[in-house]
Amino acid sequence: MMDPQVLERHGLKPDEYERILRFLGREPNLTELGIFSVMWSEHCSYKSSRVHLKTLPTDGPQVLQGPGENAGAIDIGEGLAAVFKIESHNHPSFIEPYQGAATGVGGIIRDIFTMGARPIALLNSLRFGSLDAPGTSRLLEGVVAGIAGYGNSIGIPTVGGEIAFEPSYAGNPLVNVFCLGIAKASDIIKGVASGVGNAVYYVGAKTGRDGIHGATMASAEFDDKSAEKRPAVQVGDPFMEKLLLEACLEVMRTDALVGIQDMGAAGLTCSTTEMGSRGGAGVEIDVSLVPQRESGMTPYEIMLSESQERMLLVVKRGREAEVERIFGKWDLHASHIGEVTDDGFLRVKNRGTVVAEIPNRALTDEAPVYRRPMEPPDYLAEVQRLDLESLDAGASTAPGGASIAPSSNAALLSLLASPTIGSKRWVYRQYDHMVRTNTLNTPGQGAGVVRIKGTDRALALSVDGNGRYCYLDPYRGAILAVAEAARNVACAGARPLGATNCLNFGNPERPAIMWQFARAVEGIGAACRALDVPITGGNVSLYNETDGRAIYPTPVIGIVGLLEHADRVVSRAFRKTGDAVILLGEGRGELGGSEYVKVVYDLVRGVPPAIDLAAERALQLLLVALADARLIRSAHDCSDGGLAVTVAECCFDTGGVGVEVSIGGVEVSRRAAVNCAAALFGESSSRVVISAAPESVRVVLARAASAGVPAAVVGRVGGTAIRIAVGGTDAIDVPVDECERAWSTAIERYFAQKVA
Amino acid sequence: MRARVFVTLKPSVFDPQGKTIADALHALGYGKVEDVRQGKYFELDLATTEAVQARALASEVADKLLANPVIESYRIEVD
Amino acid sequence: MATFGVIVFPGSNCDHDAYHAAKDVLGQEAEYIWHKDTDLKGADVVILPGGFAHGDYLRCGAMARFSPIMREVAAFAARGGPVLGICNGFQVLLEAGLLPGAMLRNRSLKFQCEHVHVRVEQTDTPFTLACARGQVLRIPIAHGEGNYFADPDVIARLEANRQVIFRYTNAAGELDAAANPNGSASAIAGLCNDARNVVGLMPHPERACESALGSADGLVIFESVVQSLTSGALVARA
Secondary structure, three states, X not given: OOOHHHHHHOOOOHHHHHHXXXXXXXXXXXXXXXXXXXXXOHHHHOOOOHHHHOOXXXXXXXXXXXXXXXXXXXXXXXXXXXXXXXXXXXXXXXXOHHHHHHHHHHHHHHHHHOOOOEEEEEEEEEEEOOOOOOOHHHXXXXXXXXXXXXXXXXXXXXXXXXXXXXXHHOOOOEEEEEEEEEEEHHHOOOOOOOOXXXXXXXXXXXXXXXXXXXXXXXXXOEOOOHHHHHHHOOOOOHHHHHHHHHHHHHHHHOOOEEEEEEOOOOHHHHHHHHHHHHHOOEEEEEHHHOOEOOOOOOHHHHHHOOOOOEEEEEEOOOOHHHHHHHHHHOOOOEEEEEEEEOOOEEEEEEOOEEEEEEEHHHHOOOOOOOOOOOOOOOOHHHHOOOOHHHHHOOOOOOOOOOOOOOOHHHHHHHHHHOOOOOOOHHHHOOOOOOOOOOEOOOOOOOOEEEEXXXXXXXXXXXXXXXXXXXXXXXXXXXXXXXXXXXHHXXXXXXXXXXXXXXXXXXXXXXXXXXHHHHHHHHHHHHHHHHHOOOEEEEEEEOOOEEOOEEOOOEEEEEEEEEEOOHHHOOOOOOOOOXXXXXXXXXXOOOOOOOHHHHHHHOOOOOOOOOOOHHHHXXXXXXXXXXXXXXXXXXXXXXXXXXXXXXXXXXXXXXXXXXXXXXXXXXXXXXXXXXHHHHHHHOOOOOOEEEEEOHHHHHHHHHHHHHHOOOEEEEEEEOOXXXXXXXXXXXXXXXXXHHHHHHHHOOOHHHOOXXXX | OEEEEEEEEOOOOOOHHHHHHHHHHHHOXXXXXXXXXOEEEXXXXXXXXXXXXXXXXXXXXXXXXXXXXXXXEEEEEEO | OOEEEEEEOOOEOOHHHHHHHHHHHOOOEEEEEXXXXXXXXXXXXXXXXOEOHHHHOOOOOOOHHHOOHHXXXXXXXXXXXXXXXXXXXXXXXXXOOOOXXXXXXXXXXXXXXXXXXXXXXXXXXXXXXXXOOOOEEEEEEEEOOOEEEOOHHHXXXXXXXXXXXXXXXXXOOOOOHHHOOOOOHHHEEEEEOOOOOEEEEOOOHHHOOEHHHOEOOOHHHHHHHHHHHXXXXXXXXX
8 A cells, every 4th residue: 555645745645546546456656656646637637627628619610620739720721720829837937937937938839849830929928926026026037038048049939928917926926828830731740659569759858857746846836845846847958949849840841750749747758648548559668768867767757757858759660760860960869769559558668677557548538537616715795896986085995005096197107107007128128029030010019910921921919818807707807818818819900710728726626716717717618609719729727826825816818810911910009190099899987806996096806897798709800800901000909907008008109199089988986086087997898999090080980880899089199198088078188208108117117227 | 087167257358247246245235245257167077087188178178169268268177 | 143041050040031031032042051061052142140059058159160061151251252140140250250359248138139220330341332331220139149349459450440330329320328239349230351251240130121020221231242242343332
């Protein structure tokens, strides 16, 4: 009988152990226990999330590959596929920010090129605690440097993303990385092992002791013993990965491979058993043939190592020499370490002696699946109450909050200067966003846009999430996240085609967290169906908690859209004095969960804005049509900070050109100041600020009307100030320069450095 | 035999990394650390048994690759 | 029709971009030349592209300079053939001694990717003969180690010899500390060898050949060398 402490250290529960006994018909040895522990960890098996993920929409005529492979793929026309996925590397990034983030980038890139696609763009979604709190700026600096260090070196542009700062993420930063690649649809290659006797090859970096039990670390919370876990963080080598990438793409062009998979979480174990499972075959390897960079490694260590930059290949009979030669050209050594069998077992040998033998399906398809108990959290009813009347009453409920409403000008400047809204230029200028000469816009736009050489097409991509909304209402918050990602893509002029999700939550063994998860997944499903963006794959990161405090439930959605003509791409900034400013959609002054209420009153309360998904869909299709017809000069959607922030942002990077806007008032309270703030800073959904040449206005409004999208001219580009009137009364009048200064130094000022 | 090669920036070359490190130490209260220069350290495992040969080989390798003579100088220890 | 030979080191990334600029934008011939090759396949002009050859490990370009193809590149340069080193390629030329000086880390200690302005200082090189002296080009940089250094007497000699070809300036073409993105000595963004046929620059002209990408100011550098090859002689323009 296995020692209960050994079981616990492996993250296995007693009932899970019973299942292992039943599968094997005997006790497992330590190597086999290690293999089960990583494959049955939350990170690899999705045991807490599978029953919910199964409800997501994954079909559509545009889907070439749905969830279940290393990445998803959608048809983008002309025989091409967009291959993409998002993944998390949260826990390692807290332990070692640079390498945690760098290896996160490395991992997602491998997931793309292992499918036969050349990676062409990266995005990232980052969440940290408040920048004012000690330690946050160091974390931000390390994570950004790690992403830059890896992505720049391997030559894939980081073209956009999002960064948010909330106390909730203080001990549990979120680092979600998205990668997009292009392949000929007919060239997509899967992670499958088949054909008895076909050779199994290992190529890439040598195996060391790094990262052992990385998968189990990602499946547990942090506590004060976390510092000792440092050895479990791997060091990335982007140069090695560049060689692997080029060599693998070259090998794939020869059609000599049956299947290929990268070694990520749970390393050699995961890739061998998953490839075997998918092919309905068995895989047998001898660990003594695995290239090792440390001496005296045991089979346990070799099977569980998470050394980076390694690939597993199954080669067609007779093509082995060819494959070895191509890898040799890139100074890589491809080692023949095993064979495909027909008995469905993962069989591990060491110098010819069997040291582990487990049926593949036990490790994959038949891993435990849990339907964990769920219950709405206690806090919910209370926090959903936002008493607007009290906001201007002379006493705020939060110690850091204002006691009376600030002037609208002051509020706008505060919001623009807040790190979540402020310019991220300090970050993105560290990313090479231009390499490969495909990037059609600068980062900071909402969606990144990359053209596809050899065609007239371009792809727009965006990643979005909102932990605060999901905390207040996980179902609605998740819908809003999907809507925003798709809307950002549509603002660029691209039709949203497919989605990937990264679900960052706390400990699923707590019913409140499991409830948040289930509700969020329901929301994602509802939105993806309504907006016709099927989920093609993704990642789940659970146990994001420290000392029992979980992060806000944070689903992050990545969406890819298609521009059939790259020259129709639309960006955010106003372009010409005299252009008309048109508001699509309607504001209802919804302040629940808003950035305004947080920044000014230090409150996280209320319910997130309502959303009509049919109206949202109509809006997105309209944006794409307007862009295609070259009728608009700019488009920017309303999100954090509401309309006033959106309008201000449209004036940035224009050389100081301002805007004059007049909008209707709203009545959400008895207090004029609150109503004004609600109109300016409320975050009502499905709204986009566009600009158009005066001669195009009539047509734009007509198109909006026939699409059923509310639209009205609200102002004009011009002047040197940002001026907004609400209900006929001037509310905001601030010089553009002042606003732009507040916005552009929002993050920069934390890192102001004097270098002689 | 093992040779250790210490590669440092020439005095005339401005070292922004060293300066940043010194500033950080000052901010932590180490005013007595007046200056910091950052360099590189290499350990070479050599297939020779003679110290003289080891030093010569390490020197050749340092000249050829490990140090850039435009901006760096080096010293060698052998044991 | 000129043939551009784009050298590919393990870790080069911008080889595709240089190839695209030469072939698809300029309509010339282009070839990739692998670093282990021992001949330049009849290239009329050689480009050492940007990227991270050998991961930039040890020092940028320190190991790439020993690649077999570099012997051919040096011989080609010695014969007067036009050689352009862009970013990492410039670093390789420096390490190989084909250009004087060395690169240090940016003063900011951070990688910087953004558009900058450079002023063309001399037009009697194959890569600037279609420019006007003082012409300001808006071209992107993307580097972490672009801080040019050389001993003061080397710098003095470079200036006296008119070997500084591009200098970082503001949009009006004026020298300005704020316009020097990385702290380079004398705001040097690019320079040439004594014989004026080898040019290295840190900015990426191949990323500024199409206005859809934000600027087409880099095209003139490629057009210059095509012109110099077809006209057969360097023609300096004031």
